[in-house]
Amino acid sequence: MSLFIDDNLEQHSDGSVTCRHCSHLVGDAAAPMNAARVTETAPRTAGPSVREDAALFADRPIVFRRTFCPECLTLLQAEIVPGDEVSSRHRSLIVGA
Amino acid sequence: MPVIPVAGSEEFANLPTSPAETRRIVGTAVKLHEVGQSVIDALDPLTYEVIRHRLTSITEEMGEALKRMSGSVVVTDCNDFDAAIMDEVGDVVQVGLYNTELAASLDMAVSWTLRHRAARPGIAPGDMFLCNDPWVGGGLHQNDVSLFAPLFIDGELFAWTGAVAHQVDLGGVSPGSWSVAATDVFWESVPTPPVKIVENGEIRDDIEDMYLRRSRVPKLVALDLRAKIGANNVAHERLHALCEKYGAATVKAVMRRVLKDAETRLRAKLSELPDGSWTSVAHQDSARSGDRGIYKIVCTLTKTRDTLTFDFTGTDPQVDGLINCTYAGLRGGIMPVLLTTLCGDIPWAPGGLYRCVEIISEPGTINNCTFPSGIGKASVASAWATTNVVTECLAGLLDAHPEHRKRLMSVCCGTWDFALLAGVDQRGGGFVTMLCDSMAGGLGARTHSDGVDTGGLACIPMGRVADVEMNEFSFPMLYLWRREEADSGGPGRFRGGVGASSCFIPYDSPLGGVHLVVSAPGKALPLAGGLAGGLPAGTQHDVLLRSTSVHEDFAAGRIPALLSELGGEAEVIPSHHETDLGSADVYFTHWQGGGGYGDPLLREPGAVAADVIAHKVSVTGAHDVYGVVLASDGTVDQDATTSHRSALRLSRAGLDSDRQEVNA
Ligand SMILES: [Zn+2]
Numbered sequence: 001m002s003l004f005i006d007d008n009l010e011q012h013s014d015g016s017v018t019c020r021h022c023s024h025l026v027g028d029a030a031a032p033m034n035a036a037r038v039t040e041t042a043p044r045t046a047g048p049s050v051r052e053d054a055a056l057f058a059d060r061p062i063v064f065r066r067t068f069c070p071e072c073l074t075l076l077q078a079e080i081v082p083g084d085e086v087s088s089r090h091r092s093l094i095v096g097a
Numbered sequence: 098m099p100v101i102p103v104a105g106s107e108e109f110a111n112l113p114t115s116p117a118e119t120r121r122i123v124g125t126a127v128k129l130h131e132v133g134q135s136v137i138d139a140l141d142p143l144t145y146e147v148i149r150h151r152l153t154s155i156t157e158e159m160g161e162a163l164k165r166m167s168g169s170v171v172v173t174d175c176n177d178f179d180a181a182i183m184d185e186v187g188d189v190v191q192v193g194l195y196n197t198e199l200a201a202s203l204d205m206a207v208s209w210t211l212r213h214r215a216a217r218p219g220i221a222p223g224d225m226f227l228c229n230d231p232w233v234g235g236g237l238h239q240n241d242v243s244l245f246a247p248l249f250i251d252g253e254l255f256a257w258t259g260a261v262a263h264q265v266d267l268g269g270v271s272p273g274s275w276s277v278a279a280t281d282v283f284w285e286s287v288p289t290p291p292v293k294i295v296e297n298g299e300i301r302d303d304i305e306d307m308y309l310r311r312s313r314v315p316k317l318v319a320l321d322l323r324a325k326i327g328a329n330n331v332a333h334e335r336l337h338a339l340c341e342k343y344g345a346a347t348v349k350a351v352m353r354r355v356l357k358d359a360e361t362r363l364r365a366k367l368s369e370l371p372d373g374s375w376t377s378v379a380h381q382d383s384a385r386s387g388d389r390g391i392y393k394i395v396c397t398l399t400k401t402r403d404t405l406t407f408d409f410t411g412t413d414p415q416v417d418g419l420i421n422c423t424y425a426g427l428r429g430g431i432m433p434v435l436l437t438t439l440c441g442d443i444p445w446a447p448g449g450l451y452r453c454v455e456i457i458s459e460p461g462t463i464n465n466c467t468f469p470s471g472i473g474k475a476s477v478a479s480a481w482a483t484t485n486v487v488t489e490c491l492a493g494l495l496d497a498h499p500e501h502r503k504r505l506m507s508v509c510c511g512t513w514d515f516a517l518l519a520g521v522d523q524r525g526g527g528f529v530t531m532l533c534d535s536m537a538g539g540l541g542a543r544t545h546s547d548g549v550d551t552g553g554l555a556c557i558p559m560g561r562v563a564d565v566e567m568n569e570f571s572f573p574m575l576y577l578w579r580r581e582e583a584d585s586g587g588p589g590r591f592r593g594g595v596g597a598s599s600c601f602i603p604y605d606s607p608l609g610g611v612h613l614v615v616s617a618p619g620k621a622l623p624l625a626g627g628l629a630g631g632l633p634a635g636t637q638h639d640v641l642l643r644s645t646s647v648h649e650d651f652a653a654g655r656i657p658a659l660l661s662e663l664g665g666e667a668e669v670i671p672s673h674h675e676t677d678l679g680s681a682d683v684y685f686t687h688w689q690g691g692g693g694y695g696d697p698l699l700r701e702p703g704a705v706a707a708d709v710i711a712h713k714v715s716v717t718g719a720h721d722v723y724g725v726v727l728a729s730d731g732t733v734d735q736d737a738t739t740s741h742r743s744a745l746r747l748s749r750a751g752l753d754s755d756r757q758e759v760n761a
Pocket of ligand 1: 023
């Protein structure tokens, strides 16, 4: 039996995780997005919601990090975070949960 | 300067203590009321529900009493307070709906008081204890002053009631007690461990003088003290009446069952959800004025059967500044999210709910700091950031269940936009006030609907904004506008609620201007994250315009509606700042919205067009983020939108039309 992890991801009984929009494999239960496509761009590429350049306020690099389904390019995760630290956003559902 | 350990401070490094341990330490110093299991088992459902609802309404009455007696706009108009009813050892049986962060650790303060004050000076009928030491509990920073009162029935300590409210100033280097240059707690308001300020029904003048002497507005703080005494008195009258009608044993049996009911029902709900772990992160930019650092709180939520474990391993060490919070602040960051996302249909009895929760946290980190770290801003800094990270983790858990996912919400308004005014008011008296306009933050998006625009703050269910006219009447200020801001809600298939801005000038002060303290992070990076591909909300944005043409505009009958119409020199304000505003200076402060849910390219184009008409989203945002092309009449150009979205889908992923890396 499969389980919807969120709007975009589905976990199957064998632990594989696929895109709900195109059924492409994007990861497994331990790392549901390990096969996803990740890009990093300047924060202001997130749109007009970012009002000023981060460099006005902070010395560390800030990035707009996006994670996409490698096939249909649906956006799976978006965060604006320091670029010099790895993403802390993870999840792992027990297989068969 | 690094935090230097203070010998003796360990006495105040309080942690939750079990009822049995509290009883053991109290011993015979105070006779604590108890009820047998047979009385609890014998409760009939009707009596249980009648008394349970009565307890709920008593906390609401406590809030009403507090509001009616207080003279502080923060309390009377903005509801920055809360009230609670606790059992004889402090377990919270019912928490009020107001600011649930404030009441999340009243139990710790009451338990500490029992363990440290029962023998000397003693706990007796008519006593009330005041506390604003967040290492003990009872509040999140020194401005959160709690007042808790033992209720005695037939010579036994039957229960406690507590009221806690934000006091606008309790001393420290900067007005409002938010010392933005603070490196440790000695720059800030003095934390006061529980003291018996009311004895046998009378205020102790010596203790009250010691308390009020530190404040820049002692009359206002004195009135709030009486408001909290009144709230406790109202609760005691009602609880006495309840015990007379039903018997103390029956009322206590209901309290015990409420705690058990909350625990049992939360465990049942958790059992329906899948097991797993969810890790998230909340950043904060700047720990004090002049600081350009970024600090993180990491939380891994592990859900196993009917238990939640919040593990904060990976969180940054405590920092020189005012943004740290104590363990009470960390709990204050967890409980409000549990209440609103998991307990909509469960009694709001934190004493029972905490039994389903384990917390792993290292002392010496920014949301579990040791004395004498600076904590002046704890409530809306590291405690609030804890709320953000817990919100994301719990949302991930709920999202994996087809029914419960309807209850999740993205992070709302990533922080409190703190702007404090001080000086001489239009009546010639000294004043200090925290502007509470950012109570109208944007709520986070959900799995099936947009976040509520300027809908409030998830941790303060009853929070509200003072009317513009009330602020202008109370303080020497004049608004140019307060309005929602386009694009401030996190884009997504469902959009986060938009935040708003206020723009004002000093007005009618005999000094001409006013003093301004700013503590509003989220400028280097937004603090309200999105979910499932939804984008974060917008960043905080504060601008000070010096020597504007505003008075000439007024004289000519014009009310400026844009910063660009005001002339003057613009200063973009950093996260922490303190300055004076002159009579022709204009201050613009723009707080955050809620995070989005789902990929913005999956949003219904018609909803984007409607957002543009309603000024929730700009034309630029609609085109660049949502990929929606609008015709000249504002309707969706369907063909152009389909084509633009296809192109945007590739380009935002760094690919060209042949799916080759753009920069390869
Ligand atoms: Zn896909």
